[in-house]
Amino acid sequence: MKKKAPSKPSGPAKTTGPKSGNTPTLPMRVSNASFEKIELDDVSMADAKVHDTTFERASFDDVSFSGATIHNASFEDVKLDDASFARASVKNVSFESAAFDDVTFAKTKMHNASFEGASLDDVSLAGVTITNCSIEGLTIDGVRIDLLLQHKRSGAPQIDAPDQKPEG
Numbered sequence: 001m002k003k004k005a006p007s008k009p010s011g012p013a014k015t016t017g018p019k020s021g022n023t024p025t026l027p028m029r030v031s032n033a034s035f036e037k038i039e040l041d042d043v044s045m046a047d048a049k050v051h052d053t054t055f056e057r058a059s060f061d062d063v064s065f066s067g068a069t070i071h072n073a074s075f076e077d078v079k080l081d082d083a084s085f086a087r088a089s090v091k092n093v094s095f096e097s098a099a100f101d102d103v104t105f106a107k108t109k110m111h112n113a114s115f116e117g118a119s120l121d122d123v124s125l126a127g128v129t130i131t132n133c134s135i136e137g138l139t140i141d142g143v144r145i146d147l148l149l150q151h152k153r154s155g156a157p158q159i160d161a162p163d164q165k166p167e168g
Contacts, residue, residue: 076098116136
């Protein structure tokens with residue numbers, strides 16, 4: 001896969017969206033923005049449109065991107081705890097070296113995303129559609145997915161239980 005690098009913001013952030021009383025929120029439309037090293041706790045960007053934006057080295061806790069459209073963005077080296085990307089559309093997004101804990105991608109559509117070196121623990125991938133994504137070094141619940149796929153593709157015999165030996 002030829003990896004497309006996400007665009008880096010070059011000017012001031014352009015944002016539009018409703019403001020909320022005491023609840024921390026981010027705008028419904030974010031483009032050409034940089035939120036590097038930001039700490040977000042208990043916020044919602046559900047159904048937001050996020051384009052050409054970076055969240056590199058950010059920290060997220062109890063945040064929702066459910067139903068969001070996220071294109072040409074970077075979440076490199078982020079920490080996400082108790083987050084949702086359910087039903088989101090993710091295209092040309094880098095999650096390289098990101099750490100996910102208790103995160104859902106249920107029914108998310110991902111295209112041309114990079115999860116190189118990322119770790120996913122206690123993650124839901126139910127109904128997720130993944131196309132043309134890079135997973136070199138990705139671990140899910142401690143299992144290196146790229147090595148698992150490589151083993152599967154090699155045609156090596158599978159062992160169903162620890163006390164069973166391959167036939168032959």
